Amino acid sequence: DAKTTQPNSMESNEEEPVHLPCNHSTISGTDYIHWYRQLPSQGPEYVIHGLTSNVNNRMASLAIAEDRKSSTLILHRATLRDAAVYYCILMDTDKLIFGTGTRLQVFP
Amino acid sequence: SAVISQKPSRDICQRGTSLTIQCQVDSQVTMMFWYRQQPGQSLTLIATANQGSEATYESGFVIDKFPISRPNLTFSTLTVSNMSPEDSSIYLCSVEDRGAADYGYTFGSGTRLTVV
Numbered sequence: 001d002a003k004t005t006q007p008n009s010m011e012s013n014e015e016e017p018v019h020l021p022c023n024h025s026t027i028s029g030t031d032y033i034h035w036y037r038q039l040p041s042q043g044p045e046y047v048i049h050g051l052t053s054n055v056n057n058r059m060a061s062l063a064i065a066e067d068r069k070s071s072t073l074i075l076h077r078a079t080l081r082d083a084a085v086y087y088c089i090l091m092d093t094d095k096l097i098f099g100t101g102t103r104l105q106v107f108p
Numbered sequence: 109s110a111v112i113s114q115k116p117s118r119d120i121c122q123r124g125t126s127l128t129i130q131c132q133v134d135s136q137v138t139m140m141f142w143y144r145q146q147p148g149q150s151l152t153l154i155a156t157a158n159q160g161s162e163a164t165y166e167s168g169f170v171i172d173k174f175p176i177s178r179p180n181l182t183f184s185t186l187t188v189s190n191m192s193p194e195d196s197s198i199y200l201c202s203v204e205d206r207g208a209a210d211y212g213y214t215f216g217s218g219t220r221l222t223v224v
Contacts (some may be wrong), residue, residue: 034212043200044151046212087150094139094204096213098151 004088009103012078020073020102022088027068031092035062035073037084038101044087047073078106110135110205114216121191121223128187129219131201136181141202142174145218151200157184191223 005023012018024033035047048055048062050071055062061074075082087101111134121127131140142154154174155163163176177185188195198218205214 036213038151043202043215043218044213045215046205049212085150095141095153095156096151096202097153098143100150 004090004099006086006088006099006102008100009105011105011107012075012082014080014106014108015077018075018078018082018104018106020075020086020088020104021070022072023070024088024090025069027090028092031090033062033064033068033071034089034091034096035060036087036089036096036098037082038087039081039084044098047086049091078104080106080108082106110137110203110214112201112203112214112216114201114219116219117217118220119222121221123192123223125191126187126189127191127221128185129199129201131184131186131216133182133203137203137205138181139204140178140184141213142176142184142186143200143202143215145198145200147197154186154199188221191221193223196221196223 032049032051034049036044037047038044048057048060050062063072083106085101085103087098089096113132115130140157143151144154145151153166154169155165157163157176157178159178159181173189175187198220200215200218202213202215
């Protein structure tokens, strides 16, 4: 599986937008970009995924660079509940291989 | 989305013993996955469990240490055998949830294992 690079940690204030970056320069044409997050003391939960086009859902938006070598997860208005570890994962098979992720802190 | 029930939620075990973790899904799924999360670390995939065939193990994990059963399309067990303190981790099962409005993988809440 191709590798991703994420910052170890990021901080945000409540109700502000958050942009979580992910670099994946070795991505192949068939790799989907998945984002999961893990809240404290819980299993990971699905956030969003995409292949080439930007994607929006009720939780977040995913902006994918034109060359697909990077992507950004956008939380439009951070809440305290969004404090979690966010994982950017490339998938071309049926299994999720987790990297180290970005720990997001949200301050009131 | 699929709902996963994982048991036990936590346990404290003596070294040298074995613990079997159960994962029950409320719908039929083709593949189930078992992960380990060591303290302060990310998740590491142990194996993929398919019904009717032997589990496929990732590098660094072997069947003798982590035997897996998959008797039907809604249930799987992971056994942690001959435990040592290094096995203290959270063990999670996961399934591919094609029935969800937002396609993705669903995870159980995990089994927190402490080996003393």
